[in-house]
Amino acid sequence: MPKPLIVITGASSGIGAATARLFSSQGHPLLLVARRLERLEALGLPDTLCRKTDVTDRPAVEAAVREAEERYGPVDLLVNNAGAMLLGRIADQPVDEWERMLDINVKGLLFATRAVLPGMLERGAGTIVNIGSVAGRKTFPNHAAYVGTKFAVHAMSENLREEVAATGVRVVTVAPGAVETELLSHTSDERIKSDYQAWKESAGGALDPDEVAAAIAYAYGRPRNVTVREIVLAATGQEA
Template identity: 40%
Template structure:
């Protein structure tokens, strides 16, 4: 029996790609969204619809979801995973960088919510999992504006949870520490990149994309009457 539809953003690499593999392996049809879907498309995952979507474009987001729902039924889980990170100091970081981070990390989350919410309300259930960050809770050097985008995700998720809980819709936030993905490669300052890599080495290594995918699945697989509102996780040796 085919399971309910899952929507995953940022599905072409890192955590999103790990989620795509995991959920489809368990029989879930999946709508896999990213600016580039060549990696995930090449896998030919079962019951996967791969769509080139910019999460900052609400019309494109909604259109892709409507298409998948016509094929597989209503969305049961939305994983707002797409994100971008430029590290730097608040006082000197280029405005283009922080505008882009807010557009993807915050606007993209809101667009996903608005694209799925009415369908979830109609079916009387659903799960929205937003990717937050440990940095939203604890200051991390050179992460100032990135942390601010993730703090916004935590805040809007809590308000959304209060708005939709009576519709039997769960809103959850996963707040991970350092993850071994290619996000750091967006930063252009080689000293900051080197410092980040040294820090990751000093804590015995970052969490893997598969680690995070497994945690996201655990949140989703809890009985519908249980909502893990916020789950903070990090490598055991990560002090901050």
């Protein structure tokens, strides 16, 4: 029996790419969306539709999901992974960096969720995994705007889970600590970037994205009547 369709946002690198490789190896057809189409296609995964899509463009997200469903059938899992981490101090961080994080981390997550949720509710089945963060549970220096977006992800996830619990749709939050991804490279303040890198090294390194992908697969693989509401994982040496 064919396996159901999985949608992964922000799939061009890091956690998204690792998750795509894992679910593809299990035989799932995929819709992968990101702004860098060439990186998606370079993954070379079978039964995969790759679309250059910015999650802040709601019509484009909707169109990509409808196209994938026409080809592979209904979405059974959405992994809301697209995100931006731009560290800075509220007093002097460029305001457009706040707006970018709010647009991607909060509105982008809502747009992708809206694209799949009505169908899941109609079928009475489906799973939405939102990638939160340890920074969605506690604060860190130079993280104020980013922390705000990730606290929002955690709150929205729990509220959505309550809304849909009786329908058979599951909502899961996966909250990693520091992960070896490209996220830090987009921070514009070089001193903050250097300090963050030193902090990661003092903790003995960050998580491998494959470990986060495995956590997502674990939650998805539970029986349909079991929801793993939240998984929090971090490198053993990460104290905070």
